[in-house]
Amino acid sequence: MKTNFNIKIGGHAGEGIKVSGLMLSRSLTRLGYSIFAYSEYPSLIRGGHNTYQVHGGIKKVYSQIRKIDILIALNQETIKLHQKELQTNSLIIYDPGEFQLPKGKLKGNYLPIKLIKLAEKVGGKPIMANVVGLGATLSLLGLTAESLKKVVAKEFADKSKAIIKLNQQAAEAGHQEVKEKFNNLVFKLKKPTKKQKRIVLTGNEAVSLGAIAGGLQFFSAYPMTPATSILHYLAQKAREKNIVVKHTEDEISAVNMAIGASFAGVRAMTATSGGGLCLMAEGISLAGVSETPLVIVNSMRPGPGLGMPTWTGQGDLQFVLHIGHDEFPRIVLTPGDAQEAFSLTSWALQATEKFQLPVFVLIDKYISESDFSLLLSKTNYQNKRYSFASKLNSKANQFFKRYKLTDKGISSRSIPGEKGGIHCCNSYEHDQLGLGTEDKNTRSLMVEKRMNKLKAVEKETPQQPLFGAEKAKTGLISWGSNKGPILEALKTLKQVKFLHLNCLWPFPSQKVKQFLQTTNQSLCLEGNANGQLASLIRQQTGIKVKSLLKYNGRPFYPQEIIKTIKENE
């Protein structure tokens, strides 16, 4: 009995691959499987090769894998390009009415299914061929088409009933075709015993949802792949959730507008990718000196410059750790999956208000645009408000010590319009009222006040989860999205433990030290060329770790990790 499966859909951009793939992921999740889906596409609107791959299983799956069980090839190129991922028993669905199989020796079992003809036969249009393919795929997995039909109804809810019905018939036609012609090839796949009500969403959607749960009130951003869909999602929900969402003229405006809104008392966030973050540098520095709460989501893509917009990488870590001139405290969160993207973004909005410093949520294309199945049973979220002054002299037309020197460095805030709360939110160095100063003592005190806050932050930063065999002598240490492929690899690597870092500043030195001291050898996985986390570990703990680096725009695959660990043994 199979417990896992890996399906890939490939074709030209503009053929609805992503939409079809998502419908497949949702159908499988409804059936009770855990899924992870990863898509690749070039930075083009039409043309170029696109893929969507769903890895699913009875138990939780964490990442994409290489070997394909079922390939839905929407063009001939797909068959040629993915030969290396196919095995002798892989099944390849293709439409012989559309293209011929490539010449030469091909791996796998080729199933000619006339997708377009079948769609037309039920009265549908050629565009419904993808749904026929999905129906056929579910059939090959030995699953019914019912969940797909429900997903289709939801996906096309804004279309006519007739369209929904046609699509459902198309799904059924594909399902039936396999039963009739290829019943002998159907997988013996284990069925989930309990159905959990999981949802399917991307990392960007998880970030957005987490932000909403965390009380987001104001979001300003400028589109940049792969962060753009955060703007799309929040703009779509703005009215329903009373959030002001502003697509600004540039990233400089986005960050400064969010800071203005935050100064006026609302929870504010912005999101961008590396190039846009460069433009935000001065604004972030302003948030730093003026202690104005602000959450910045940076979804990494390979750089420098424009780099590779639709691919993944982890090259911005050191940049985010240092962005902005001179020194000011910050928090850098590095969620490893949708669950953490949700919870840490939500926490980021609390933390930035509480500690009054910039909080980064550092993700990458791999998290931003991959589909995760996730159990989110909690629907109500309570938000406390932090650091607002409760006792203002409401009769007085006077200055308020907004930057009062305190032990922890955290002072209470007043907001514009409040009596007795007058102050200056100042980009210049300032005194306790916020008024500009160049006095040497005040300067020193203010620098110390700001930097002091990190001590309070350290006590509240999220726990760094440890996975695998606790007593293992081989260790993996990593951050952000590598969590998925590493956890997938740990299914094979039984004698390895893994420390996932989801907060890199303030740096969890004790935890990292302890981890590294209990292993004989440790490997630090990163999606950059310089080993930026490894440098950070050495800077903070004095310990040198070996690196496994990847910087070709692609995520790690579990097999690569397994191979490297085995070679090092």
Add this chain to the structure above:
Amino acid sequence: MNKINKIQNQFNSHIQPTWCPGCGNFAIFTALKQALAELKIKAYQAVIVTDVGCSGNMADFLKTYTFHALHGRALPPAAGIKLANHNLPVIVIIGDGGCYGEGLTHFINLMRGNHQITVLVHDNYLYSLTTGQYSPTTPKGTVTKSTPEGSIEEPLNPLSLALANQATFAARGYALKTIHLTKLIKQAINHPGFSLIDILQPCLTFNKNQTVENWYQKKVYKLKKPFTKISQALEESLKTDKLAIGKFWQEKKPPYHQAIGFLKKPLVEKEISNINIKKLIEEFI
């Protein structure tokens, strides 16, 4: 005079202005405080966002809520403050360098959006805090520290630009016509939308070309009555031999925050203590 001092005093911080003696900023500072007082805006109700430059240092001299922004970036936070709490009057103090140079894109785009902010541009044809370099409004051929052989660019025309770019309130003031300027500022603050006052401001220390005697007194005159057609306003704005002061244009269009349908009460009053995302979660099934 004492009466004026008294009503203006409520807006003074304990820090004495550091501008050069005779600087036009004093007059604009006075006009602003007088306008706030006459509009019965309390010190704690006003938010003044200042840019970087001599004018921007006003942030320290004012006793209102102030936001001393980055250079060229005063407009975006001002728009953000207004969107967060549209009950507050939001006024921007900015120079010709910040508004028409470093921050021009914000000026153009927030104006189009009709964000309800009052933008007071201290236009002295020069960068003065950095000791005198040419600015976007410096006349062509002017010798400055950064253009020792004379500036090559044609100057930017703020009013023509604003009129062609959907400004719903565009005016020119003159620092030394302080009572006239006060009236303009009052109208601008009361205007439900983006309001621009390009304020001619002599710089006694660094600008030896545009002096009070040789430039302003010869060129400045008051507009008699407002224009009824934007084409007339535009024609007037294109004149460079004479410089009219007064309101060039005003029209009614909904400000940005009003155009956001759901923003009836200020965003800052929105309760976030209990957020339910059930409906949103169900969309992902």
